[in-house]
Amino acid sequence: MPLTFLVPIVLVRVFTVEEFGVYKQLFMIFYVILPIVDLGISQSLFYFMPKYAEYRDRILSQTFLFQIPIILGLTIIFFVFSQEIGSLFSGDGGTLADYIPLLGIFALLWHLSNILENILIVEKKAFQAGAVTFFSESLRAIVSMVIGLLGGSLEHLMMGLVGTAILRCAFMGWYLQRTMRFSFQLNGSLVYSQLSYSLPFGLAIIVNTLVLFSHQYIVSISTGPADFAIYAVGCFSLPVFAIVVDSLVKVSLVRMSEATNQANSSVIISQIIYDTIRKLWIIFFPIFVFLFVVSEEMIVLLFTENYRDSVSIFRVFIFSIPLYALLLQHVPRVFSMTYFILFNNTFFLILSIFNCFIFYKLFGLLGPALGFVFSNFVWRIIFLIKCKKILKVNIVNLIPLAQILRVFLIFSFLGLSIFFIKNLLFISYYSSFAFSFVLYW
Numbered sequence: 001m002p003l004t005f006l007v008p009i010v011l012v013r014v015f016t017v018e019e020f021g022v023y024k025q026l027f028m029i030f031y032v033i034l035p036i037v038d039l040g041i042s043q044s045l046f047y048f049m050p051k052y053a054e055y056r057d058r059i060l061s062q063t064f065l066f067q068i069p070i071i072l073g074l075t076i077i078f079f080v081f082s083q084e085i086g087s088l089f090s091g092d093g094g095t096l097a098d099y100i101p102l103l104g105i106f107a108l109l110w111h112l113s114n115i116l117e118n119i120l121i122v123e124k125k126a127f128q129a130g131a132v133t134f135f136s137e138s139l140r141a142i143v144s145m146v147i148g149l150l151g152g153s154l155e156h157l158m159m160g161l162v163g164t165a166i167l168r169c170a171f172m173g174w175y176l177q178r179t180m181r182f183s184f185q186l187n188g189s190l191v192y193s194q195l196s197y198s199l200p201f202g203l204a205i206i207v208n209t210l211v212l213f214s215h216q217y218i219v220s221i222s223t224g225p226a227d228f229a230i231y232a233v234g235c236f237s238l239p240v241f242a243i244v245v246d247s248l249v250k251v252s253l254v255r256m257s258e259a260t261n262q263a264n265s266s267v268i269i270s271q272i273i274y275d276t277i278r279k280l281w282i283i284f285f286p287i288f289v290f291l292f293v294v295s296e297e298m299i300v301l302l303f304t305e306n307y308r309d310s311v312s313i314f315r316v317f318i319f320s321i322p323l324y325a326l327l328l329q330h331v332p333r334v335f336s337m338t339y340f341i342l343f344n345n346t347f348f349l350i351l352s353i354f355n356c357f358i359f360y361k362l363f364g365l366l367g368p369a370l371g372f373v374f375s376n377f378v379w380r381i382i383f384l385i386k387c388k389k390i391l392k393v394n395i396v397n398l399i400p401l402a403q404i405l406r407v408f409l410i411f412s413f414l415g416l417s418i419f420f421i422k423n424l425l426f427i428s429y430y431s432s433f434a435f436s437f438v439l440y441w
Helices: 002-014 017-038 045-051 053-080 082-089 093-097 100-122 126-149 154-179 188-222 225-234 239-259 265-293 295-303 305-317 338-363 366-391 401-425 429-440
Strands: none
Touching (some): 002 126, 017 053, 017 093, 017 154, 017 188, 017 225, 053 188, 100 154, 100 239, 188 366, 239 265, 265 366, 265 429, 295 429, 338 366
8 A cells, every 4th residue: 555655654754763663563563463363263254155155144143253252352461461462572561561452452453344355355346345455554544644743642643543443343344234144143063164274274374473573573572672663674565565465365265265166176276376476476576676776775765864774684675575476375275274384384483483583693683584584485485395286286387487587587687787887876865766766667
């Protein structure tokens, strides 16, 4: 989202480095909380609703019945153990603890309202799902920026975000009361099927989320908010990557689930994977090269001179962008192999923590980024091997190797050429960025 992209750029100019570090720590906790709330239950809709379309209302009813006690229990935990939660995520836990209750309410309500987008996607209402996501994310971004520009504190910002989450839940309630009939009558076999699918996958998502933030967590508990702010800016990522990948995963899951009922399912699913990887590589690799070329200009222009130390971290971290193209980790879900996903994500977590910690000791703030990128690469290779075995196909049926190599050679040459040319010109950051942008694209 363009507005979501602007939020940290605005806040670094109105918050001190320490305040911005606390803000980034809070949102690290926010993203860790979401899969704990879900436990894979809302994500199971992508599997169960296409398969059991005749039980739509019953599946949705039991999904909400599963979620509500989890949310109520976690709400109590956030209020009673705010100090302990703050200490768990920061070396200076007292600073975070003041905001934990508000953060908890925001995260829990925001997650609950995410169910609406899942329902719309499963029902092939992609435009409506995109509209809900766009307007709610835009509202969240506008509220954050307006409160920051008006001189509001971090507490005011969190209160505004709670308000946006309440509005999302209200809209979801309005939509569902028009389109479904809630039922307290549960089907035992359907409940068992949904939970047996959801819980291993939910644990796998929790583990995977811990992996994604393990490098930030190590920095957060080992340093103060100011150093964490420097590292968090270095891990800055354009929201377009997550949006594109998340959208493709959800759409692909529905298409693959439908394909499992056909005789040539392996061929169809392999083709879906092949086309997805090809398209993502064509988009993501050129963007990666451009960001690497203009990394210094981009960080200084977006986040000011205060964050110049983030440049080297950014150059390492963006090597994860091309890895997004290897979109394979959702394939075992289609075949209900959620235990494999849990096992592989657990391995990824252990490997990531080990690498990030060792590299942090060796290379300082640069180390966790190195450890994360390397662990991410190993994790995706394991999924590639598993997908090859599941579908009983060759690697060339899953990955467009010729196209990948061609795009790699062309854009690597262009990127290196522009990198050397712009460094010989000795021009300002603005001129250098503009020159590189025009010449590259």
